[in-house]
Amino acid sequence: MDLTVRIGDVTVSNPVGVASGTFGYGSEYEQLIDLKSIGALFTKAVTWEPRPGNRIPRIIETTSGLLNSIGLANVGREGFAKEKYPFLSGLSCSTFVNVAGNTEDDYARTVEWLDEHAPLTGYELNVSCPNVKEGGLSIGGSPRMVEVVTRRVRAVTDKPVIVKLTPNVTDITEIARAAEAAGADALSAMNTLVGMVIDVDACRSVLPGKTGGLSGPAVLPVGVAIVYRVSRAVSIPVIGIGGIDGPDSALQYLLAGASALQIGTANFVDPTVTDRVLEGIRSFLSHHNLTAAGEIAGLLDR
Amino acid sequence: MEHFSTHVVHNAPICERYHVMKLGWPPRFAPPLPGQFLTIQPPPGTGALLRRPFAVSDYDPLLSQIEIVYERRGSVTRHLAACRTGERLDILAPLGRPFPEPTGNARPVLLAGGIGMGPMFFLATSLLTRNKNPVLILGARDSTLIPELPLFERIDIIIATDDGSRGLHGTSIDALHSFETDGNDMNTEYFACGPMPMLRALALHADQTARKCWVSIEQTMGCAVGACMGCVIPVHGGNGYARVCTEGPIFDSREIAWT
Ligand SMILES: Cc1cc2nc3c(=O)[nH]c(=O)nc-3n(C[C@H](O)[C@H](O)[C@H](O)COP(=O)(O)OP(=O)(O)OC[C@H]3O[C@@H](n4cnc5c(N)ncnc54)[C@H](O)[C@@H]3O)c2cc1C
Numbered sequence: 001m002d003l004t005v006r007i008g009d010v011t012v013s014n015p016v017g018v019a020s021g022t023f024g025y026g027s028e029y030e031q032l033i034d035l036k037s038i039g040a041l042f043t044k045a046v047t048w049e050p051r052p053g054n055r056i057p058r059i060i061e062t063t064s065g066l067l068n069s070i071g072l073a074n075v076g077r078e079g080f081a082k083e084k085y086p087f088l089s090g091l092s093c094s095t096f097v098n099v100a101g102n103t104e105d106d107y108a109r110t111v112e113w114l115d116e117h118a119p120l121t122g123y124e125l126n127v128s129c130p131n132v133k134e135g136g137l138s139i140g141g142s143p144r145m146v147e148v149v150t151r152r153v154r155a156v157t158d159k160p161v162i163v164k165l166t167p168n169v170t171d172i173t174e175i176a177r178a179a180e181a182a183g184a185d186a187l188s189a190m191n192t193l194v195g196m197v198i199d200v201d202a203c204r205s206v207l208p209g210k211t212g213g214l215s216g217p218a219v220l221p222v223g224v225a226i227v228y229r230v231s232r233a234v235s236i237p238v239i240g241i242g243g244i245d246g247p248d249s250a251l252q253y254l255l256a257g258a259s260a261l262q263i264g265t266a267n268f269v270d271p272t273v274t275d276r277v278l279e280g281i282r283s284f285l286s287h288h289n290l291t292a293a294g295e296i297a298g299l300l301d302r
Numbered sequence: 303m304e305h306f307s308t309h310v311v312h313n314a315p316i317c318e319r320y321h322v323m324k325l326g327w328p329p330r331f332a333p334p335l336p337g338q339f340l341t342i343q344p345p346p347g348t349g350a351l352l353r354r355p356f357a358v359s360d361y362d363p364l365l366s367q368i369e370i371v372y373e374r375r376g377s378v379t380r381h382l383a384a385c386r387t388g389e390r391l392d393i394l395a396p397l398g399r400p401f402p403e404p405t406g407n408a409r410p411v412l413l414a415g416g417i418g419m420g421p422m423f424f425l426a427t428s429l430l431t432r433n434k435n436p437v438l439i440l441g442a443r444d445s446t447l448i449p450e451l452p453l454f455e456r457i458d459i460i461i462a463t464d465d466g467s468r469g470l471h472g473t474s475i476d477a478l479h480s481f482e483t484d485g486n487d488m489n490t491e492y493f494a495c496g497p498m499p500m501l502r503a504l505a506l507h508a509d510q511t512a513r514k515c516w517v518s519i520e521q522t523m524g525c526a527v528g529a530c531m532g533c534v535i536p537v538h539g540g541n542g543y544a545r546v547c548t549e550g551p552i553f554d555s556r557e558i559a560w561t
C-alpha cells in the first residue's frame with residue numbers, strides 16, 4: 001500500500017498532516033502521540049518579528065465549531081530558530097514552517113532567513129493576512145498579491161512552497177491559479193472562515209477584535225466543496241483542511257480531489273485523531289482494492 | 303501527561319448545583335498535584351466540541367482514584383451530573399503547574415470562592431497530611447452552595463456567605479480581613495481559586511501587606527497542552543501574555559497584569 005505524497009521534490013510519508021496553529025511546534029504533543037506516525041507537521045505561523053497576539057478572550061466555541069482570534073502570536077524568526085527549531089529538526093516526519101507577513105517583502109525575507117538559519121522540509125505561506133500597504137485588505141483575497149508573494153518566495157528557496165488559501169474570497173479558483181502560475185508546489189485549502197459571535201446580554205462581540213476565524217466540524221462541507229473546485233482548477237497537489245475529525249470527513253476530502261490532509265481543531269478534542277484517520281484511509285484502500293492513496297479521488301462519481 | 307479512558311467510580315451532588323465525581327486513576331501514572339487540572343472530552347450527545355477543564359480536588363493513591371468538584375452549568379456538566387458509576391470518560395491529565403510549597407514556615411491561608419473550592423480542597427488535604435497547619439476560607443453566595451465534607455472536621459475553616467445565611471456575612475476577602483484582625487496577622491502565604499474579582503482583591507491585599515500570593519486562573523481553553531495560544535492572560539514581562547494551561551493555571555499574583 002502506497003501512502004506517500006509528493007510535494008515538489010519531497011516525498012511525505014503519508015497524507016495525514018497536522019494544521020498550523022493547532023499543533024504548536026510539535027513538542028506540545030510529544031507525550032500524547034507518536035510524532036513519527038504523522039505525515040507532515042505544519043508549525044504555528046512564524047513572522048519576521050515576534051508578535052504578542054490578540055487581546056482576550058481569543059477563543060469561543062460555536063455550534064460544532066471554534067471561533068478563534070489568536071492573532072499570529074509567535075516568537076518571531078529568531079526565537080523560532082533558537083527555541084523551536086532544534087526539536088523540529090529532530091523529527092522524522094516532514095515539517096513545514098507556516099510563514100505569515102503583512103507585506104510582500106515579509107514573506108520572502110522570512111523564508112530566505114529561515115532557509116539559512118532553520119531549514120526544515122519546506123514552507124506554507126499563510127496569505128490570510130491583512131496587507132498593511134493596501135489598507136489592510138487580505139493578501140489572499142487578491143490574485144495579483146498572491147502571485148507576487150508566491151513568486152518572491154519561489155525566487156529565494158528551492159524547498160517546497162505551499163500556498164494556503166483563504167476561503168474568504170469571491171472566486172477561490174482564480175487565486176489558486178495565480179499561486180500555481182507563480183510557482184507554488186502545492187495548495188492548502190483551506191484556512192478559517194471569517195465569523196462573529198455576539199453576546200446578546202452584553203450587546204457586544206465576544207471577541208475584542210469583533211470577528212475571528214471559524215474552524216472545526218462546522219466548516220467541513222465548505223472545505224470539501226473548495227477542494228473539489230480547486231483540485232479541478234490546478235494541476236498541483238491540493239491539501240484538504242477544515243473540519244476533519246475522523247476517517248469519514250478525511251475520506252470526503254480525498255474523494256473530492258485532495259492529495260493530502262491537515263487536521264486542526266480535532267487535535268484539541270482527540271489527540272489520537274491523526275492515527276484514527278490514517279487507519280481509516282488504510283482500511284478504505286483495502287476495502288476498495290486500491291494500492292495507493294492517490295487513487296481514491298478516482299472513485300468519486302462524476 | 304496521560305490521555306486515557308477511565309470509569310466513573312462515584313458521582314453525587316454535594317450541595318445545590320455542585321457535584322463530586324471520582325474517577326479511576328491507573329496506579330502506574332504519576333500522581334496529580336494540587337493545582338493541576340484535567341480535561342474531559344465531551345461525551346457523544348452533548349453537542350459540545352472542546353474538552354472541558356476541571357481542577358483535581360483530591361487524589362487517593364490507595365484506591366487509585368482522582369476526584370473533581372464540578373458545577374452544573376451547561377451541556378457537558380449537565381451530562382456529567384447524570385453519569386452513572388462505571389460509565390467511561392476520556393481524560394487528559396494531569397495538566398498545568400501545581401501550587402508551590404509554602405515558603406519557609408509561613409502558615410498557608412487557602413481562599414476558595416464558589417466552585418473554586420475543588421483545587422483548594424486538594425491543597426488543604428495535602429498540606430494537612432504534611433502538618434503544614436493550613437487555614438481554609440470558603441466563600442459562597444449562600445448556604446445552599448456550601449457542602450458538608452469530612453475535610454471540614456479536620457481543618458481550621460472559616461465560612462462566609464454573601465447573604466449571611468451561613469457563617470460570616472460577607473465575601474471570602476471580608477473573612478480574610480476579620481481572620482487577620484483577630485490576631486492572625488503574622489507570617490502567612492495566600493493560595494486561592496475563585497472568581498476574578500475575588501482574586502484581584504486578594505492580589506491587591508497581598509501587595510499591600512507584602513505577602514506571597516498564589517492564584518489559580520481560569521480561561522477558556524482550546525488544546526490545554528500549550529499549542530494553540532488560546533488560553534492566555536495578560537502578565538508583566540515576556541511578550542505580555544502567559545498560557546493558563548501550561549504556564550498556569552497557578553500564577554504568582556504579582557506576575558499577572560490585573561485589569
Ligand atoms: C483550569 C480550569 C479549571 C477549572 N476547574 C473547574 C472545576 O474544578 N469545577 C468546575 O465546575 N468548573 C471548572 N472550570 C470551569 C469549567 O471548565 C466549565 O464550567 C465547563 O467547561 C462548562 O462546560 P459546560 O459544557 O457544562 O458549559 P458550557 O455550556 O460550555 O458553558 C457554560 C458556562 O461555563 C463557562 N465556561 C465554558 N467553558 C469554560 C472554560 N473552558 N473555562 C471557564 N469557563 C467556561 C462559560 O462562562 C459558559 O457561559 C475550570 C476551568 C478551567 C479553565
Ligand SMILES: Cc1cc2nc3c(=O)[nH]c(=O)nc-3n(C[C@H](O)[C@H](O)[C@H](O)COP(=O)(O)O)c2cc1C
Pocket residue numbers: 019020021022044045066068070072098126164190191192214215216217219241242243244262263264265266524530532
Ligand atoms: C487556534 C487556531 C490557530 C490557528 N493558527 C493558524 C496559523 O497560525 N496559520 C495558519 O495558516 N492557519 C492557522 N489556523 C487555521 C488552521 O490551520 C486550519 O486551516 C483551520 O483551523 C481549519 O481546519 P480545522 O477545521 O481542522 O481546524 C489556526 C486555527 C486555529 C483553530
Ligand code: FES
Pocket residue numbers: 522523524525526527528529530531532533534545546547548
Ligand atoms: S489551551 Fe491551547 S495553549 Fe492553552
